[in-house]
C-alpha cells in the first residue's frame with residue numbers, strides 16, 4: 482500500500498454500476514480524503530445509496546474499482562474490513578426483541594474469537610458510546626420500544642463500537658426531528674474518523690460537511706470542499722431549478738433557497 486493511497490479513505494476510479502442493463506452510476510471518479518465529513522447530495526434517484534453500496538463493497542461495479550484505505554474493497558477479508566469500515570443503512574435488519582446493549586455488542590464481533598466474552602474495556606467502550614448518542618438510560622430497552630430516532634442512534638452506536646476508521650451513513654438524519662438532526666450532524670462532525678453520508682437536507686450538508694459530492698442521474702456533477710462546490714451554478718444544475726446561495730444570517734454557513742424567477746447566478 483503506498484503512502485499516497487492511504488491518505489484517502491476511498492479511491493473511486495471510473496466506477497459504473499447498473500441493474501438490468503441500465504447504468505445507474507456512470508463513470509464516477511472521486512478520491513475521498515481521510516478524516517473528513519463528506520456529504521453525498523443530489524435529488525431522489527440520483528444514485529446516492531447506490532454509490533454508498535459500492536463504497537461498502539455490497540455492490541460490485543461493472544466497470545472501475547473502489548479502494549478502501551488504499552486496498553481494493555473486494556480484497557479485504559470481512560472481519561478485517563469490519564474493523565476499518567462500519568456501515569449504517571436506511572433499512573436496518575435488526576431483531577426487535579434485542580436490547581440496545583445486545584445490538585451494540587454486535588459491533589465487537591470483528592474483534593472477538595468464537596464465544597469470547599466481553600471484558601470490562603468492552604463494557605466501558607459501549608457505555609461511553611451510549612453516553613455520546615444519548616442512549617445510556619436505554620441500554621436494556623428492547624429495540625421494539627425505541628422511537629425511530631432512538632433506533633437510528635442505536636444503529637450508529639453499534640457502528641462506532643466497531644472502532645472504524647471509516648463510517649458510511651445512508652441518510653443518518655432520517656426519522657429525526659429538527660433538534661436531533663442538528664445534534665447528530667454536530668456530533669458526526671466532531672468524530673475523528675472519515676465519514677461519508679448521504680444527506681437530503683442540502684443546507685445541513687453545507688453547514689456541517691467538509692466536502693460535498695454532488696450526484697445527478699448517476700453522474701458526478703461536482704466534488705470538493707463545500708466552499709468550492711456549493712455554488713449557485715452547481716446547485717441550479719443539480720436541481721434543474723433556479724436557486725440563490727447566501728450566507729445564513731445567524732450561522733454564517735452557505736445556505737441555498739429555491740427561487741421562482743430565473744435571475745442568473747451572477748445577480
Ligand SMILES: Nc1ncnc2c1ncn2[C@@H]1O[C@H](COP(=O)(O)OP(=O)(O)OP(=O)(O)O)[C@@H](O)[C@H]1O
Pocket residue numbers: 500505523524525526527528529530531532
Ligand atoms: N437493486 C436495484 N435494482 C434496480 N434499480 C435500482 C436498484 N438500486 C437502485 N436502483 C435504481 O437506481 C436509481 C438510483 O437509486 P438510489 O437509491 O441509489 O438513489 P438515491 O439518490 O439514494 O435516491 P433517494 O434520494 O430517493 O434515496 C433509482 O432509479 C433506483 O430505482
